Amino acid sequence: MPVISNRGQILPPSPIRKLVPFADAAKRKGRKVYHLNIGQPDIATPPNALRAVRESDFKVLAYAPSAGTNEYRTKLANYYTQKVGTTLSPDDFIATTGASEALNFAMIACMNPGDELIVPEPFYANYNGFSISGGVKVKPITAHIDNGFALPPIQDFEKSITAKTKGILICNPSNPTGYLYSKEELLQLRDIVLKHDLFLFVDEVYRDFVYDDKQFHTVLNIDALEQHAIVFDSISKRYSSCGGRIGALVSRNKDVTATVMKLAQARLSPPTFGLIVAEATLDAPDNYVSDAIAEYDRRRQLLVKRLNAMNGVIAPTPGGAFYAFVQLPIDDSEKFCQWLLEEFEHNNATVMMAPGSGFYSTPGLGKKEVRIAYVLNENDLNNAMDCLEKALQTYNNVLIPIIRTEIPEI
Amino acid sequence: MPVISNRGQILPPSPIRKLVPFADAAKRKGRKVYHLNIGQPDIATPPNALRAVRESDFKVLAYAPSAGTNEYRTKLANYYTQKVGTTLSPDDFIATTGASEALNFAMIACMNPGDELIVPEPFYANYNGFSISGGVKVKPITAHIDNGFALPPIQDFEKSITAKTKGILICNPSNPTGYLYSKEELLQLRDIVLKHDLFLFVDEVYRDFVYDDKQFHTVLNIDALEQHAIVFDSISKRYSSCGGRIGALVSRNKDVTATVMKLAQARLSPPTFGLIVAEATLDAPDNYVSDAIAEYDRRRQLLVKRLNAMNGVIAPTPGGAFYAFVQLPIDDSEKFCQWLLEEFEHNNATVMMAPGSGFYSTPGLGKKEVRIAYVLNENDLNNAMDCLEKALQTYNNVLIPIIRTEIPEI
Numbered sequence: 001m002p003v004i005s006n007r008g009q010i011l012p013p014s015p016i017r018k019l020v021p022f023a024d025a026a027k028r029k030g031r032k033v034y035h036l037n038i039g040q041p042d043i044a045t046p047p048n049a050l051r052a053v054r055e056s057d058f059k060v061l062a063y064a065p066s067a068g069t070n071e072y073r074t075k076l077a078n079y080y081t082q083k084v085g086t087t088l089s090p091d092d093f094i095a096t097t098g099a100s101e102a103l104n105f106a107m108i109a110c111m112n113p114g115d116e117l118i119v120p121e122p123f124y125a126n127y128n129g130f131s132i133s134g135g136v137k138v139k140p141i142t143a144h145i146d147n148g149f150a151l152p153p154i155q156d157f158e159k160s161i162t163a164k165t166k167g168i169l170i171c172n173p174s175n176p177t178g179y180l181y182s183k184e185e186l187l188q189l190r191d192i193v194l195k196h197d198l199f200l201f202v203d204e205v206y207r208d209f210v211y212d213d214k215q216f217h218t219v220l221n222i223d224a225l226e227q228h229a230i231v232f233d234s235i236s237k238r239y240s241s242c243g244g245r246i247g248a249l250v251s252r253n254k255d256v257t258a259t260v261m262k263l264a265q266a267r268l269s270p271p272t273f274g275l276i277v278a279e280a281t282l283d284a285p286d287n288y289v290s291d292a293i294a295e296y297d298r299r300r301q302l303l304v305k306r307l308n309a310m311n312g313v314i315a316p317t318p319g320g321a322f323y324a325f326v327q328l329p330i331d332d333s334e335k336f337c338q339w340l341l342e343e344f345e346h347n348n349a350t351v352m353m354a355p356g357s358g359f360y361s362t363p364g365l366g367k368k369e370v371r372i373a374y375v376l377n378e379n380d381l382n383n384a385m386d387c388l389e390k391a392l393q394t395y396n397n398v399l400i401p402i403i404r405t406e407i408p409e410i
Numbered sequence: 411m412p413v414i415s416n417r418g419q420i421l422p423p424s425p426i427r428k429l430v431p432f433a434d435a436a437k438r439k440g441r442k443v444y445h446l447n448i449g450q451p452d453i454a455t456p457p458n459a460l461r462a463v464r465e466s467d468f469k470v471l472a473y474a475p476s477a478g479t480n481e482y483r484t485k486l487a488n489y490y491t492q493k494v495g496t497t498l499s500p501d502d503f504i505a506t507t508g509a510s511e512a513l514n515f516a517m518i519a520c521m522n523p524g525d526e527l528i529v530p531e532p533f534y535a536n537y538n539g540f541s542i543s544g545g546v547k548v549k550p551i552t553a554h555i556d557n558g559f560a561l562p563p564i565q566d567f568e569k570s571i572t573a574k575t576k577g578i579l580i581c582n583p584s585n586p587t588g589y590l591y592s593k594e595e596l597l598q599l600r601d602i603v604l605k606h607d608l609f610l611f612v613d614e615v616y617r618d619f620v621y622d623d624k625q626f627h628t629v630l631n632i633d634a635l636e637q638h639a640i641v642f643d644s645i646s647k648r649y650s651s652c653g654g655r656i657g658a659l660v661s662r663n664k665d666v667t668a669t670v671m672k673l674a675q676a677r678l679s680p681p682t683f684g685l686i687v688a689e690a691t692l693d694a695p696d697n698y699v700s701d702a703i704a705e706y707d708r709r710r711q712l713l714v715k716r717l718n719a720m721n722g723v724i725a726p727t728p729g730g731a732f733y734a735f736v737q738l739p740i741d742d743s744e745k746f747c748q749w750l751l752e753e754f755e756h757n758n759a760t761v762m763m764a765p766g767s768g769f770y771s772t773p774g775l776g777k778k779e780v781r782i783a784y785v786l787n788e789n790d791l792n793n794a795m796d797c798l799e800k801a802l803q804t805y806n807n808v809l810i811p812i813i814r815t816e817i818p819e820i
Contacts, residue, residue, distance in 0.1 A: 001607070001637040001638070001663075002520070002576070002577070002607050002608055002609045002637070002638060003665070004519055004520055004665050004666060004669045005518065005519060005520055005521050005522045005525070005669075006522050007518060007522060007523075008518065008519040008520070008669035008672075009669070011669065011672045011673065011676075012672070013672050013675065014672070014675035014676060016675075017476060017675045018675070020475075038473070040472055040473055041470070042470065043470070044469040044470055045469065045470055045471045047469075049471075050468075050469075050471065053463060053464070053683060054463070054464045054465075054466065055464075056464070058460075059454040059455065059457075059460075060451070060452060060453070060454055060455055060650055061455045061459075061460065061650070061651045061652065061653040061654050061687060062450055062652055062653050063448070063450055063652040063653050064653055065430075066427060097507050097655065097677075097681070098677065098678060100676070100677040100678060101677065104677075108415065108417060108418060108543045109414055109415060109418040110412070110414055110415055110418070111415050112415045112416050112417060113417075113523050113545050115415070126675075126676040126677070126678075128676075129672065129673065129675075129676030129677075130676060133518045133544075133673065133676075134543075135523050135545055166412065167412070197411070197412050198412055199412045227411040227412070228411070228412060240470055240471070241471045242471065242472055242473040242678070242679070243471040243472050243473050243474055243679065243681065243682025243683070244471050244681065244682070244683070245507065245655075245679070245680070245681040245682075253411075255413070255414050256414060259414045259415075259418035259419070259421065262418075262421045262422070262423050262424070262539065263421065263539065263543065265423065265424035265426075265427045265428070265536075265539075266421075266424060266510070266536040266538075266539030266540060266543075267507075267508065267510040267511070267514075267536070267539075268508060268510060268536075268652070269652075269653065269655070270655070271507070271653065271654065271655040271681035271683065271684050272653025272654070272655075273463060273653070273654070273681065273683035273684065273687075274681050274683065277471060277683075
C-alpha cells in the first residue's frame, strides 16, 4: 500500500475544526453547543448581496475570469480608494477563493521550498497548513499575553533572519489575538523588510473591526513598501460572507501579481456566485459595516468583562478583529476543550473553543490558552460564559482525582 | 526589491487562457471570437440546480463543512452506486473547490517535494501548474496521434520508474485528447502500480461523455486497487456547472482521505452556493446527461468530419470527453493561435484554440497541434471550422513571404 507524504503526515489538524466530531456527538445527545471556536459571524449577510445571487438569471453557471471580473476589480479598487484610503489599479487585485487561497498563492509565488517565513505567534493556525503545503518553514517569534500580544521586540525578528528568510507575515488586526498593530510597529517592520529585502505579507481581513477609537493602518499606505507589501483580503468577515469564498491578493508588485495570475489560471476561476455576492457587497449601505462593528464591540466588552471576572482567567482587551486569546486556569486546553464537549453540560449546553497550542509553532506553548471568537449575540455569549465559568470550576475539581489515580502507588 | 520564487518563475502560463488578452482585443475590434480554447460548455445548467440557489432563503452565507455537507456526500455515494456502479461510503468523498483543488490536495498528501509522477502526454496542461506548486516532478510518457493517443506501451512506464516515483496520473477519458482508456489498459496500469506500490490517480471528470457505444471503466472498480486508486471528479462538465467550483476527491484509502481532510480544513470550506448547486444536480432528470451526450456526439462527428476534410489536418476521432487534439499543417501553433486572434478574420469572426505545446512536458512536442473543445452548437462550430479552414489557407500563404523576408540576402 502506497504511503502518504511526509508533509501530509506532519500537517497539523485545524485546532478550529478538529473537535467538530465531538461537537457533533454532543449535539446528537441533544446538547446545545455554543460555537466560539470558529470565526463564523452570525450577522446577516448584506441582503442586497444575497439578492444579487437570487435574482441572477443566467442559464449556464460558467467559469468566471481567473482574477475575477474586471467590473469587480474596478469596483474593488474604487472601494480601496474611498474606504481604505489607498490608490490602486484594478490589476493590483486578484480575486481568490477565500483569503486562504491568496495565502497559498503568495507562498508558492514568493518563496521556494526551504525558505523561511517569520511569523509572530500565536498566529492563525492555518498558516501552518499553508506553509507545510508550500514547503515553507515558519520561524515563530513569540508574542506575550502580558502586553496583549503586541509586536515582539524587533531585535527578536532581526536575530531570526537568515539567508533563507524571504518574508514576514502578520495578521492585522490579529486573528487569533485581536491585537491591532500600531503605525510605529508597522514602521519597525518596514525598516527591517527594507534592510533585508523581504516581503511583508499582511493578512488584513479584519481591517474594519477596530474598537475604542483606535486607528487601523494598512501596510499598503506605508511608504517605500510598494514592492514588498502583499495584502490578503476577504469578504468573509467584513460582509459576513464566509461561504462565498471570495478573497483577494493585493499588491503593487507586478512580478508577484503576474506569477499569482499563472496560479490563478491553473485553478481556472474563483466561484461565480461568490463573485456576484462580492461585487454586490460593495454596494451595501454604509451603515452595514458600522452596525456590525458596533455589535461586535458590545460583545467584546461583555466577553472581556465576563472572562476577567472568572477566577484565574487572563483576558487582554482586544483592539480589533473578533477574537480574544485567553489564558485559563487549566492544565491543557486541548483536553479541556474536548472535555467540554464530551463530558460537560450546564443547562444542557456547552461551549466549543479552539485550543491555544494549535496557534503556536513553538512546541509546548499555548497549553493554558484558548481562542474565543465572539460571533454570538450577547444573550448567547452570556450563556456561553455561564457555561465556561461553571466548567472551569467543575473541571479543576474532577481533574484532581483523575490525575491522582494516574500516580502509581509507591 | 524581493524577487519571486524559482517555482513561480518556471510556472508555465495556461495554454488555455494565456491568449485571452488577444481575444479581448479582437472583441474590442468588434470581431466575433469562437471559443474552442476552453472546456466551458454552452449547455444549460440543470434548471433545478440554479433554482435551488435562487430559492435559498438563509440570511447568513456561512461556511460549509470542510468536506462538504453530509447530505451531499451521502447523495454522492448513492449516485456512485447507481450511476457509476461502484459502492463507496460518504466518507470516501471530500468535496473540493473544483477538481483542480482535489488534484492539488492529492499532490500534497501523497507526494513529497522531488517525488516523481508519471503522466502520459499530451496531458491537461494545468497538471504542470499543480505539480510545480507541489514540488512534484512530472515524468512524461509520450502518446502518439497515430493511434489516437492510446496508452503508450507499458514498458515505457516501467522504464521511467525510479525510487522517486510515487504515482501515475491519467485523465480518462482524456482531456486534451478525447482518448477513452480500455479495461485492458487500466489492467496494465493496475499491474504496474501494484508491482511498484504506486498511487494511480485518475481524473474522471469527463466520465459520462463516451461515444460510439464504447464503455467507460472507472478505476474504482478495478480489483486490488482499493488503496492505490484516487479519483478526481467534478460537477463542472457533467452538469455544465464550471462556475460552481465543486469537485471531489474520491478514495477508499483512509490515510489519504484523512490527510486530505487536514488540507480541506485549512482552507475552511468549498463554496456554499456551489454545494447547493452540486447537491441539486444529483436530482436533475435522467435525460439531462444523456441529452448532453447526444448533443456533444453530434458536434464531435461534425468537428472530426470538417477537420479531416481540411488539407493536411490530422484529427483522430475522440472516444470520449469533448476535446479533439489535432495536428495542423502549420509551423507553430502558438504563433498560429495568436495570429488568428490578432490578424485574421473571416466574416468578421475568428477562432480561439489552445496551442498544443502547453499540453506536453517534453520540450518541442506539440508545435503543430492544437486542442479544440467542441463546446459550441453545431451552427457556431461550422462557422468556426469555416474560419479555421480559411485561416489555414491564408496563414501558410502569408507565412511564406514573412519567413522569406527573414532569410538574409546571400
